[in-house]
Amino acid sequence: QKEVEQDPGPLSVPEGAIVSLNCTYSNSAFQYFMWYRQYSRKGPELLMYTYSSGNKEDGRFTAQVDKSSKYISLFIRDSQPSDSATYLCAMSAEGTYKYIFGTGTRLKVLA
Amino acid sequence: NAGVTQTPKFQVLKTGQSMTLQCAQDMNHNSMYWYRQDPGMGLRLIYYSASEGTTDKGEVPNGYNVSRLNKREFSLRLESAAPSQTSVYFCASNGWGTEAYEQYFGPGTRLTVT
Numbered sequence: 001q002k003e004v005e006q007d008p009g010p011l012s013v014p015e016g017a018i019v020s021l022n023c024t025y026s027n028s029a030f031q032y033f034m035w036y037r038q039y040s041r042k043g044p045e046l047l048m049y050t051y052s053s054g055n056k057e058d059g060r061f062t063a064q065v066d067k068s069s070k071y072i073s074l075f076i077r078d079s080q081p082s083d084s085a086t087y088l089c090a091m092s093a094e095g096t097y098k099y100i101f102g103t104g105t106r107l108k109v110l111a
Numbered sequence: 112n113a114g115v116t117q118t119p120k121f122q123v124l125k126t127g128q129s130m131t132l133q134c135a136q137d138m139n140h141n142s143m144y145w146y147r148q149d150p151g152m153g154l155r156l157i158y159y160s161a162s163e164g165t166t167d168k169g170e171v172p173n174g175y176n177v178s179r180l181n182k183r184e185f186s187l188r189l190e191s192a193a194p195s196q197t198s199v200y201f202c203a204s205n206g207w208g209t210e211a212y213e214q215y216f217g218p219g220t221r222l223t224v225t
Contacts, residue, residue, distance in 0.1 A: 008151070032212040043201055043216035088154065092212055097142050097161055097205065098169070099214060103153035
């Protein structure tokens with residue numbers, strides 16, 4: 001079993017929809033949770049970073065962490081065609097500075 | 112402020128050839144990383160350097176060596192390339208203090224080994 005599981009998609013939604021992207025994990029030591037966006041043939045770009053449990057909002061993006069269920073989510077409101085990309089989750093335990101990445105979910109937002 | 116830069120952008124090697132991938136960051140970051148990205152496998156850590164003068168193996172270090180030349184530069188060397196090393200290679204660096212867990216990536220090097 002992989003430490004971090006992420007549905008590869010593709011996930012296709014109409015413009016304006018609310019998108020929910022998710023990752024599950026098995027290592028209870030993970031405390032830092034990140035979401036990256038990666039456009040085709042580009043490097044990953046950090047979107048959101050959350051420590052421990054709870055929610056964090058930044059514009060149209062909301063990151064949610066449920067440590068009791070070992071489940072994290074990224075919500076995108078009012079999705080736009082420019083949001084079409086692969087979204088990667090990543091996690092790290094305190095003090096390790098090593099990151100475990102999910103395989104990424106490919107999102108397509110249709111105009 | 113260029114962030115994280117990588118050279119070359121593309122490379123084709125024959126089996127058995129060697130090459131060095133270069134990475135530099137201008138953000139005064141302490142930690143630097145090398146990953147490979149393959150379809151269906153996500154990003155896998157090859158080596159990392161928590162600070163200048165130290166390097167550690169990641170998940171897939173076999174066939175690679177690294178050098179942390181100074182605080183800015185972290186290179187990855189393939190001594191004898193194999194087709195299994197065909198991949199996209201990303202260098203990354205971490206912020207520090209309150210940004211210690213924020214990782215910034217370079218644009219990648221696409222390597223094909225024939």
